[in-house]
Amino acid sequence: MDWGLKNRLAHIIKPNDNRALMLAVDHGYFLGPTEKLEIPKKTIGPLLKYCDSLMLTRGVQRTSVNPTYPVPIVLRVSGGASIIGQDLSNEQITVSIKDAIRLNASALAMSIFVGAKHEHQTIVNLSKLVNDANEYNLPVLAVTAVGKEIGQKDARYLSLACRIAAEHGAHIVKTYYCDNFERVVDSCPVPIIVAGGKKIPERDALELAYNSIKGGAVGVDMGRNIWQSENPVPMIRAVHNIIHGNANVDEAYELYKKLCQPKPKSPKTKK
Ligand code: R5P
Numbered sequence: 001m002d003w004g005l006k007n008r009l010a011h012i013i014k015p016n017d018n019r020a021l022m023l024a025v026d027h028g029y030f031l032g033p034t035e036k037l038e039i040p041k042k043t044i045g046p047l048l049k050y051c052d053s054l055m056l057t058r059g060v061q062r063t064s065v066n067p068t069y070p071v072p073i074v075l076r077v078s079g080g081a082s083i084i085g086q087d088l089s090n091e092q093i094t095v096s097i098k099d100a101i102r103l104n105a106s107a108l109a110m111s112i113f114v115g116a117k118h119e120h121q122t123i124v125n126l127s128k129l130v131n132d133a134n135e136y137n138l139p140v141l142a143v144t145a146v147g148k149e150i151g152q153k154d155a156r157y158l159s160l161a162c163r164i165a166a167e168h169g170a171h172i173v174k175t176y177y178c179d180n181f182e183r184v185v186d187s188c189p190v191p192i193i194v195a196g197g198k199k200i201p202e203r204d205a206l207e208l209a210y211n212s213i214k215g216g217a218v219g220v221d222m223g224r225n226i227w228q229s230e231n232p233v234p235m236i237r238a239v240h241n242i243i244h245g246n247a248n249v250d251e252a253y254e255l256y257k258k259l260c261q262p263k264p265k266s267p268k269t270k271k
Contacts, residue, residue: 004137009171011072011106012053012139013191013218014244020193020219021243023051023236025060026076026109027223031083036228040064043227050236053106055141055221058095061103074141074221075100078110078125088147089113093125097132107172108133111143114161123168130169141193142170155180162188174221177212185216196222202229202238206252209242219243234259 001009013020025044027034037043041064044054053072054065061073077095081088091111100108110129112122126142133140142165146153153176165173166189174193175184185192194212196205205225212220222239229235238256241247247255 002137005139005171008072008106008137009139012074012141012172014052017244018218019213019243020191020221021050021052021236021240022055022074022193022219022221023047023053023226024055024195024221024223025227026056028060029057029076029079030081030088034224036224043232046233047226047236050233050240052219055109055223058099058103072106073103074107074109075103075105076110077108077129078122087117089116089118089122089145091118091122091125093129097136097138100138101136105138107139107141109141109143109174111145112161112165112168113145113147114164115157116145116147123164126165126170127168134169139171140169141172141174142166142168143195144173144175146176153178155183158184159187162192166190172218177208177215177217181212181215181217191218193217193219193221196220196225199224199228202231202235202256203249203253205229205235206238206242206256207249209239210247210249210252213242231256231260 040060048071053074055074057076077093078091079094080092081090112126113119130140144161155178158175158178162173162175162184172191174195177194194217209220226232226236234256237259238252241255242252
């Protein structure tokens with residue numbers, strides 16, 4: 001592996017423990033102002049120091065992230081569809097490699113829609129993106145999109161989608177946790193990162209992170225289960241404790257609850 005590629009991958013998957021905590025805030029690219037991400041700067045700011053990398057679009061990066069803060073960027077470069085449009089799978093590559101380099105991206109992210117109407121287009125887009133990104137040693141993260149009309153979040157479908165992403169050159173695959181998740185990991189020759197999905201109770205989300213790691217994922221790319229929590233900072237710190245601190249679910253949940261407690265006031269010193 002060339003130095004540049006290795007170095008960029010190390011921004012995302014930490015080489016000391018081979019784990020990754022990616023904070024996903026790219027939802028607006030097809031969902032618009034998602035709940036609790038209406039003002040991206042406000043959501044992202046307090047969480048930045050606890051994540052290894054930030055997954056977002058160039059619009060949010062330029063407007064809402066301090067360029068002097070050294071957080072590695074996983075730049076979403078696919079889009080072109082919306083939640084109210086005809087077909088979510090009708091995506092194209094929307095960002096040039098030049099612009100990604102200008103933004104100092106550590107990796108590029110795009111979605112493939114295996115089994116959907118525009119399956120062919122999105123898989124070919126992945127291959128072309130890998131061709132272009134390889135010229136500059138930029139890693140590509142493929143997201144295996146799911147949806148009612150596409151496929152179930154089960155090991156059979158997700159193994160198929162992840163393997164196809166890896167076969168077409170993705171350096172990392174982002175997918176969903178499922179029963180028999182080990183099967184998905186075993187048949188995918190590149191590292192897997194698990195998406196958080198819709199907001200669920202905090203303990204359940206911590207369990208998802210724990211099971212993902214236990215099942216062989218290198219980490220999580222979590223969004224809504226962090227910033228839609230009533231307590232986003234305690235939540236990301238608890239997830240961090242699982243990913244990098246080897247905490248189990250109980251330990252992480254205890255930490256979450258502890259961090260939610262109001263800090264005791266320090267006694268006033270007499271003058
Ligand atoms: C898909 O790629 C989405 O845009 C999100 O990045 C992904 O679903 C992770 O976010 P969440 O944990 O909210 O599902």
